[in-house]
Structure formats: structure tokens, C-alpha cells
Amino acid sequence: MGENQRFDPAVVIDIARQLSKKPYVAAPNDLPDVFGNLNQEQYSTIRYNQPAIWSTDNRGISVEPLHRGFVFRDAVDLYLVEDGAVRRIAFSPTQFDYGRVNPPNNLPDIGFSGFKLIAQLGNGKPFDFAFVQGGTFFRAIARGQSYGAIARALTLRPAEARGEEFPVFRAFWLERPAVGSNAITVHGVLDSESTTGAVRMTFRPGDMTIVDVEMTLFPRVNLEHVGLGGIASTYLYGPNDLLNSDDIRPAVYESSGLQMLNGSGEWLWRPLHNPETLQISAFVDSSPRGFGLLQRERSYEAFQDDDQKFERKPSLWIEPLGDWGQGSVQLLEIPTDSEINDNILTYWRPKAPMAAGSEVAIAYRQYWGWNAPERPPLATVSATRSGRGSGGRRRRFTVDFTGDALGDNLPADLKSVLTVGPGTFQNLKLLPYPERKTVRVAFELDPGNENACEMRLILEAGGKPISETWLYRWTP
The missing domain is CATH 2.60.40.10 (Immunoglobulins)
Incomplete structure (x- = not known):
């Protein structure tokens, strides 16, 4: 659906369906080296210099496109849906201040790497609450928090000998929120060698930010190792593994543990660990009721970190919508000596493979906040x-x-x-x-x-x- 066409959510699903019937074509490597060779500090100086889209319309939520560069090399098409009509956001270098970066002359339309969502709740100060950028990754926070855990719309073959496969979003359609609304719906198409998919995400920011995710997958090949509701985070060390730490901070982690509420109603808590060798754990279950990576430690004294403020990192809880059947919650703990690495990954792995040519629908609700929405009625x-x-x-x-x-x-x-x-x-x-x-x-x-x-x-x-x-x- 392009410029001036009428928007139809069913068409997004059909785009993914038709794409799955064609051979996979990798995105072109067309990013100028001046952007592809940036480090994180340099990239962070590139700022969108226009008023955020819809920020003056009393919509409650506005949007800022994000520049390509650093590790965010792939281009994604961004479309706005206003009064049912589709409008493409065209890239122009005049939309950005480049800080410490010298952009090439006559820079063409190179597209964007994703987008940022900004909330204006009541008379409060606007705050950004979500980034959708890179692969099928996105992150969100509740009001007053700092970014931490990262969600994955789809995870394929993590920690396998043949290598992990990273799907990417190709396009997004962002529906303009109703006046005074506190929600925005985003539709996306993802693509990879093994599958395509259509994703619908509804973001509702606040003291707890809630994201409803609906996804339909169209496998090109049989998918035997699929991760749904994926969450990545960082755990360097804490009170349970101080053996090799030589740091003024008593602990360094974004998430303290994996919480699970299994289909039998049992509440499980698995503290995270930074091991010396890769550790893969599988918690077999049927019809899971929820799981997530939580940050239970909320005191500054526990971390003593004035930059990262780990005590403000969000917990992320996944609530399945519908019966997810048999499978397991998988937990990967990857050795690391650096806090910049997301060395923790958890997701739901269905027991049954997804057959090539099939259509698989999945839905779940994410809760980003200070606590999970439901707490054990126990110690x-x-x-x-x-x-x-x-x-x-x-x-x-x-x-x-x-x-x-x-x-x-x-x-x-x-x-x-x-x-x-x-x-x-x-x-x-x-x-x-x-x-x-x-x-x-x-x-x-x-x-x-x-x-x-x-x-x-x-x-x-x-x-x-x-x-x-x-x-x-x-x-x-």
C-alpha cells in the first residue's frame, strides 16, 4: 500500500502472504560508509530537527523517524495512515541535524532505520516511550524509566551451530491516533530467508506501558526452532556471581531474573547468571500463563551507577492471548565480559514445528513497567x-x-x-x-x-x- 492508497489491515497480511511465495531477496547494502562506520557515540549526535509528526494535533502520541547508521543499517519504509489514506514519509537530509557527522553532498532518499514514539499524557511533560529499530527489535518503558530490555517480534534458531537467523522489518504503517488518544496502532511486514510475517502492535504508554502484539507468520520452509515473545537483556554480575568482578559498582544488570507462571498455576523464579560457558535452559510447559524478565531490585544502593541507573530499567512481562499449547520457555545465558552485550535471551518455543506454506497466528500482551501486572500471592x-x-x-x-x-x-x-x-x-x-x-x-x-x-x-x-x-x- 503506497502513496494515496486506502489503508486496509488485511492487505498488510496479504503483502506478507504474497511475499512468502517469492524467493528471499536481501536488502541492498546501499548505506553510505560515512553512516555505516559510525560508532554509537557519533550516531547519537544525529537528531531529527522537525516537530514530531502529529505533535501539534492533540493526538496524545507523536512519531519521530530514525536515521540509518551505526548498527542500524537496514532501510525500512515508513507510511502514515491519516483518515484512511496512506502517505509515505520521504527521507531528506534537511530533516536531521548531523552533529559530529559530515553527511555526503546530494544525499538521496535512503529511507529510515525505524521510529521513536513520544507520549503527551494530560498536562505532563512529553516523554519518549518506545523505539522500533533494527531487525525486528523494539523497546519500551513506563513513565520515569530508562531503556533496558529489548523485545523481539520473532526469534529464529538462536544458539544453533548453523547460526541464528535475524528477520527484519521491511515496512511500517502507523495509524494516526484519535484526538486525545492514549494509543497508537502500528502495522509491519517482516521478512527473512525462512519466513515472512505481518505484525500489528498497539502501544498504550503510561505508568505501565502496554503493547498488544498480533502476528501472522508465513513460513517459506519448515520452522523447527521459533522463538515467540522474545526478550533480550543484560546481566554482567550480581550478588550470586561476584567471583570475577573488579568494579566499583556492586552489581551490573538490567534484569534480575526470569519469572514464569506456568499452565499449572505454579510461580517460578530463576535468577539470572553470567556463566563461563553458554547455558541453555528449557522449562517445559503447556498453555503458559505468562513469563518475563523482571528487574526486582529498585534501590540505587544496589547498583551505585549514576549513568545507567539500572534500578530504573523496566520489567517486561509476556501474557499469551489464547492457548499457546505445548512448548517450553527457553533461557539462554551467554558468557560476557562487557555490559554492552545483551547476553540474556528468553522466549517461548512451540513444541510443534511450523510447516512451510502454512499460516500461523499468535497474539500476546506485553507489560513494560516497574513490576509485572500480576504478582505471586506468595512470598x-x-x-x-x-x-x-x-x-x-x-x-x-x-x-x-x-x-x-x-x-x-x-x-x-x-x-x-x-x-x-x-x-x-x-x-x-x-x-x-x-x-x-x-x-x-x-x-x-x-x-x-x-x-x-x-x-x-x-x-x-x-x-x-x-x-x-x-x-x-x-x-x-
Whole structure:
């Protein structure tokens, strides 16, 4: 759908459908070197110098196109939908201030790399709340937060020996919001060697920013390893893995753990870890009710970082819409020695492959904010710490659970249930701190000669769980 044509969401889906029947054609490598060779600092000096699109129309949400450059090399076509008519946004170098970059003379229409969304809520100060840029990546925040975790519309073959495949958005159609609206709907077409797809995203910014994602995939080939609801984040070190840290900051991470609410209604918490070797975990489930990477630590003192402000990074929760069937929540923990790397990736992997020539529809809701929209009605893990044990390869662990049930009226039969395999544990202790509504579980892990030990811990009283389930994989 191009200039002056009538917009129809069904046509976006049909564009993706028809594209899947053609051989894949990679995007042209037409970005001038002056932009492709920029580092992040140089690229950040390029600024859109026009009033944000729709910013003067009392629409509540406005748009700024983003320049190509740095790692954002691929061009994407941007179209506006106004009163049902389509209008293409044409690129011009006069739309941008180039800061420390010297653009070439007579720069043609090179397109854009994506767009930024800006909210004007009531009489408050405008704030940008979402970036859609690069591959099929996008990120969002709630009011008052700083950017952190990155969502992926589609993930293909991560951590496989033949290499990951990165689909890209080819075009977006942005519907002009109604006057005074607090929502914007964006339609996109994605493309890769293995599949095409049509995506519809509705963004609603606020104290929690909500994004509804509807996607229809059209596989060109059989897709055996597909990631849906993907989230990438950074975890360099924290209280559970301080072994190799030499930094003035006590912790460096955007997300502290993976929260899951499985189809059986069990709440699971898996602290993140920066391992020495790639670790892949699969949490098998059927009809999952939600999962996400959460930032539970909200105190400045925990990070002491005046630039990144990790305590302000968003938690991102994925709520499936409809029955996702059988599959697993996958967690990849990738070794890194730099905080600029997104070394954490989680996503839902369907058990059944997607057949070539089929059409697969999926929908979910994202919640970007300070907390997940739904919290366990149980005590939750507030801290995980690990350090050298009593000797050999032994490791000492403490896990803190916090909740109202752990205050002054502790159940008399409160107990901790810990399982380890392979390996063994010893010196298991239950240490209540009712003034902080906290119970600490301390123990020592003896891995023996093993190089990976899975642990599972829960608090019980009256034969029932009174805490979420703590999961952890120890590796050297």
C-alpha cells in the first residue's frame, strides 16, 4: 500500500502472504560508509530537527523517524495512515541535524532505520516511550524509566551451530491516533530467508506501558526452532556471581531474573547468571500463563551507577492471548565480559514445528513497567547470594524470601524443601527475620565432580507452598 492508497489491515497480511511465495531477496547494502562506520557515540549526535509528526494535533502520541547508521543499517519504509489514506514519509537530509557527522553532498532518499514514539499524557511533560529499530527489535518503558530490555517480534534458531537467523522489518504503517488518544496502532511486514510475517502492535504508554502484539507468520520452509515473545537483556554480575568482578559498582544488570507462571498455576523464579560457558535452559510447559524478565531490585544502593541507573530499567512481562499449547520457555545465558552485550535471551518455543506454506497466528500482551501486572500471592525471592564454601568446590548459598506471611505470625510448621541434582547439599538452615517479613534459607552445595547442578527450593507450611519456587543452575 503506497502513496494515496486506502489503508486496509488485511492487505498488510496479504503483502506478507504474497511475499512468502517469492524467493528471499536481501536488502541492498546501499548505506553510505560515512553512516555505516559510525560508532554509537557519533550516531547519537544525529537528531531529527522537525516537530514530531502529529505533535501539534492533540493526538496524545507523536512519531519521530530514525536515521540509518551505526548498527542500524537496514532501510525500512515508513507510511502514515491519516483518515484512511496512506502517505509515505520521504527521507531528506534537511530533516536531521548531523552533529559530529559530515553527511555526503546530494544525499538521496535512503529511507529510515525505524521510529521513536513520544507520549503527551494530560498536562505532563512529553516523554519518549518506545523505539522500533533494527531487525525486528523494539523497546519500551513506563513513565520515569530508562531503556533496558529489548523485545523481539520473532526469534529464529538462536544458539544453533548453523547460526541464528535475524528477520527484519521491511515496512511500517502507523495509524494516526484519535484526538486525545492514549494509543497508537502500528502495522509491519517482516521478512527473512525462512519466513515472512505481518505484525500489528498497539502501544498504550503510561505508568505501565502496554503493547498488544498480533502476528501472522508465513513460513517459506519448515520452522523447527521459533522463538515467540522474545526478550533480550543484560546481566554482567550480581550478588550470586561476584567471583570475577573488579568494579566499583556492586552489581551490573538490567534484569534480575526470569519469572514464569506456568499452565499449572505454579510461580517460578530463576535468577539470572553470567556463566563461563553458554547455558541453555528449557522449562517445559503447556498453555503458559505468562513469563518475563523482571528487574526486582529498585534501590540505587544496589547498583551505585549514576549513568545507567539500572534500578530504573523496566520489567517486561509476556501474557499469551489464547492457548499457546505445548512448548517450553527457553533461557539462554551467554558468557560476557562487557555490559554492552545483551547476553540474556528468553522466549517461548512451540513444541510443534511450523510447516512451510502454512499460516500461523499468535497474539500476546506485553507489560513494560516497574513490576509485572500480576504478582505471586506468595512470598517472593528478594535476594540470591553465592560465595565460596567450606572447601574444595563447595559453594555457599543464601536465598531470601519476603512476604506478609513471613512476619510476626510465622507458621509453626514452616519448612524449606530443597532438591539438588546432580550433587548434594548440607548445612541447610532456615533463618527467620520477622521484622523484615523475610526468611533466609542458607545451605552449602557440593557439586562433587559435576559441572552443572540444578537446584529447586520452596517454602512450605501446612503441606502447601507459601512461596514461589526458586530455581537455579550452578556452573563453575
